Amino acid sequence: MRALRLNVLVRSRHFYKLTSLGGGVRSLTEKVSSKQVKSSAPETAADHLIYTQEHFALKESLRKLIDQEINPYVDQWEAEGKFPAHKIFKILGNAGFLGVNKPVEYGGLGLDFSFSVAVAEELGNIRCGGIPMAIGVQTDMTTPALARFGSDELKREFLLPSISGDKVACLGVSEVGAGSDVSSIKTKAVRKGDEYVINGGKMWTTNGTQADWMCLLANTSDGHFLQKSTICDSFPRVHIARKIDKLGMWSSDTAEVFFDDVHVPCKNVIGQEGMGFTYQMLQFQEERLWAVANILTTTDNVIQETIQYTRQRKIFKQPVLHHQAVHFRLAELQTEVELLRSLLYRATALYIKGNDVTKLASMAKLKGGRLAREVGDSCLQYWGGMGYTSDVLVSRFYRDSRLMSIGAGADEVMLGIICKYMDTLPGK
Amino acid sequence: KCPRVSPVVTLCYCFVSPQIRVKPDNTGVVTDGVKHSMNPFCEIAVEEAVKLKEKKLIKEVVAVSCGPQQSQETIRTALAMGADRGIHVDVSGKDYENLGPLQVSKILAALAKQEDAQLILLGKQAIDDDCNQTGQMTAALLDWPQGTFASEVSLEGDKINLVREIDGGLEHIKINTPAVITADLRLNTPRYATLPNIMKAKKKKIATVKPADLGVDLTSRLEVLKVEEPPQREAGMKVETVEDLVVKLKEAGRV
Numbered sequence: 173m174r175a176l177r178l179n180v181l182v183r184s185r186h187f188y189k190l191t192s193l194g195g196g197v198r199s200l201t202e203k204v205s206s207k208q209v210k211s212s213a214p215e216t217a218a219d220h221l222i223y224t225q226e227h228f229a230l231k232e233s234l235r236k237l238i239d240q241e242i243n244p245y246v247d248q249w250e251a252e253g254k255f256p257a258h259k260i261f262k263i264l265g266n267a268g269f270l271g272v273n274k275p276v277e278y279g280g281l282g283l284d285f286s287f288s289v290a291v292a293e294e295l296g297n298i299r300c301g302g303i304p305m306a307i308g309v310q311t312d313m314t315t316p317a318l319a320r321f322g323s324d325e326l327k328r329e330f331l332l333p334s335i336s337g338d339k340v341a342c343l344g345v346s347e348v349g350a351g352s353d354v355s356s357i358k359t360k361a362v363r364k365g366d367e368y369v370i371n372g373g374k375m376w377t378t379n380g381t382q383a384d385w386m387c388l389l390a391n392t393s394d395g396h397f398l399q400k401s402t403i404c405d406s407f408p409r410v411h412i413a414r415k416i417d418k419l420g421m422w423s424s425d426t427a428e429v430f431f432d433d434v435h436v437p438c439k440n441v442i443g444q445e446g447m448g449f450t451y452q453m454l455q456f457q458e459e460r461l462w463a464v465a466n467i468l469t470t471t472d473n474v475i476q477e478t479i480q481y482t483r484q485r486k487i488f489k490q491p492v493l494h495h496q497a498v499h500f501r502l503a504e505l506q507t508e509v510e511l512l513r514s515l516l517y518r519a520t521a522l523y524i525k526g527n528d529v530t531k532l533a534s535m536a537k538l539k540g541g542r543l544a545r546e547v548g549d550s551c552l553q554y555w556g557g558m559g560y561t562s563d564v565l566v567s568r569f570y571r572d573s574r575l576m577s578i579g580a581g582a583d584e585v586m587l588g589i590i591c592k593y594m595d596t597l598p599g600k
Numbered sequence: 601k602c603p604r605v606s607p608v609v610t611l612c613y614c615f616v617s618p619q620i621r622v623k624p625d626n627t628g629v630v631t632d633g634v635k636h637s638m639n640p641f642c643e644i645a646v647e648e649a650v651k652l653k654e655k656k657l658i659k660e661v662v663a664v665s666c667g668p669q670q671s672q673e674t675i676r677t678a679l680a681m682g683a684d685r686g687i688h689v690d691v692s693g694k695d696y697e698n699l700g701p702l703q704v705s706k707i708l709a710a711l712a713k714q715e716d717a718q719l720i721l722l723g724k725q726a727i728d729d730d731c732n733q734t735g736q737m738t739a740a741l742l743d744w745p746q747g748t749f750a751s752e753v754s755l756e757g758d759k760i761n762l763v764r765e766i767d768g769g770l771e772h773i774k775i776n777t778p779a780v781i782t783a784d785l786r787l788n789t790p791r792y793a794t795l796p797n798i799m800k801a802k803k804k805k806i807a808t809v810k811p812a813d814l815g816v817d818l819t820s821r822l823e824v825l826k827v828e829e830p831p832q833r834e835a836g837m838k839v840e841t842v843e844d845l846v847v848k849l850k851e852a853g854r855v
Contacts, residue, residue, distance in 0.1 A: 225676065229673075229793065230795055233792050233795070233798065236792055237792050267792045272795065281795055283799070287795075
């Protein structure tokens with residue numbers, strides 16, 4: 173009678189899982205990682221360094237959304253090279269996740285950055301890097317300057333619909349000839365009456381093929397003054413030159429864009445002309461901490477999945493996991509993940525109190541990119557042949573996470589910033 | 601004109617981990633450190649209650665959960681979905697281990713009388729113990745009609761039209777209020793607790809009561825003697841002919 177009771181318990185839970193996931197039984201990795209017992213941070217709000225009950229409630233709700241609306245389709249979108257940004261952003265916007273720290277007047281929630289970090293962490297449960305990156309661009313790269321310095325009219329036209337998920341945004345900063353070296357961008361905006369005429373091109377534009385508007389950084393003079401302006405893609409003469417084929421982040425469409433005498437009304441300039449570069453720099457801290465929060469959840473998941481796999485995979489009559497080299501190495505990696513998590517929470521706590529955390533944020537980003545590479549590389553090794561296939565999360569993670577040491581501030585740029593704070597750079 | 605009924609929705613706080621292990625002393629399953637959250641069928645019940653309120657067919661949605669301190673989180677999720685206030689019936693320790701459908705039903709019956717509820721909405725069963733008894737027992741204790749395994753609910757005057765999912769297909773019934781309804785999978789798709797509603801839920805009230813305050817005796821009428829894992833599935837055997845099969849079955853003592 174008791175044995176029967178347990179059997180029944182197991183059976184109906186599987187029944188529920190199958191019908192609710194809607195996608196039927198999936199591969200080993202899918203079953204293994206959904207509804208994972210969290211390996212690290214405490215579940216209770218009482219003990220957490222920066223999170224309250226609302227943060228945990230937010231994460232749980234977002235997790236449900238990810239499990240229902242995003243994860244079942246990731247494999248398909250990766251294969252197609254694009255995810256439906258308008259559809260997904262609308263779902264996220266309806267649930268309030270796109271305007272967490274944006275002003276209430278435009279549909280945001282006016283909460284502090286710790287809530288953005290909670291969102292970033294939870295998005296790490298999406299089974300690819302491309303979609304969280306696209307969401308991060310929408311929430312924390314294209315809109316901060318607009319939210320802080322844009323005119324009311326501009327905010328109503330661009331910020332409000334970006335928060336509600338009705339408009340997809342993209343960022344035009346990097347160029348073919350200027351990535352880390354932002355100050356040498358060549359795109360020009362020449363004033364003609366009450367318009368600017370834009371000529372030039374932008375590269376590495378995430379969401380570029382689906383965006384409704386772009387937050388663009390352009391030169392307004394021959395010198396070093398840069399100005400930020402927003403342009404709508406419905407203007408003629410903005411060419412999406414091509415969709416870039418990349419090593420990873422396949423579900424995120426990345427475009428190369430050209431501007432051929434594109435006219436933009438002067439009112440579309442955010443804040444003051446000439447302040448563009450400054451505005452850009454103000455949001456770096458948030459961008460970097462966001463990226464770290466995101467990657468940490470994913471590394472947790474990859475390590476957990478590697479443990480599950482190596483526990484059941486036998487080699488020389490023993491589970492792979494039983495070999496000391498394997499479980500010791502995973503312990504090293506998990507240790508580093510926790511260290512980085514502590515740095516993330518420390519920097520976030522200081523930031524929401526109003527401090528400048530540029531040094532800590534740069535350190536965290538530097539470490540995040542490198543740790544993701546180490547975790548990806550070591551875990552893939554333990555997956556063996558299976559790790560090399562496209563059927564598993566670890567190979568996708570290996571490709572997707574490589575970008576972190578390059579994009580949103582390359583490792584070398586981070587090192588330069590840290591040295592500046594350590595005062596070790598050669599004097600002028 | 602539709603009557604304004606006030607429902608009480610009860611939530612199960614149960615564990616949702618896919619890997620359950622039996623305790624070494626065989627007295628139960630390990631629940632420490634296992635993630636707990638709202639029972640999926642209860643989510644559907646909350647969603648239905650909130651929908652009825654949005655249609656202005658009911659006045660107020662009260663979310664109830666029986667369990668330790670942590671079960672307040674489930675109540676907050678219900679508040680974030682649209683419930684107006686919550687009641688946490690504080691049951692912990694040994695009492696919580698022994699808490700079964702009969703005890704919960706007694707608590708709900710007492711609360712229903714106290715709150716003057718007209719409608720009790722529950723999930724059809726909890727996915728950790730699969731009892732499927734609480735709804736039915738509560739109705740019996742209150743002597744109210746019950747509509748279990750509901751896949752469609754509509755209010756008509758002071759009656760409720762229900763479609764029930766039964767083994768043979770779908771059954772249409774009409775019951776009087778006050779009544780108990782249990783939600784089945786296809787009743788609705790629960791909404792996501794949106795972030796604005798999560799923040800608003802902070803201001804909504806959760807009252808805490810003890811079972812003794814409601815005059816409920818929690819003693820269990822059941823004693824769990826032993827909990828075991830199901831036997832490991834053993835490897836099968838392939839045979840060439842039917843004759844071989846019969847021989848093997850006889851050898852194994854099955855025939």
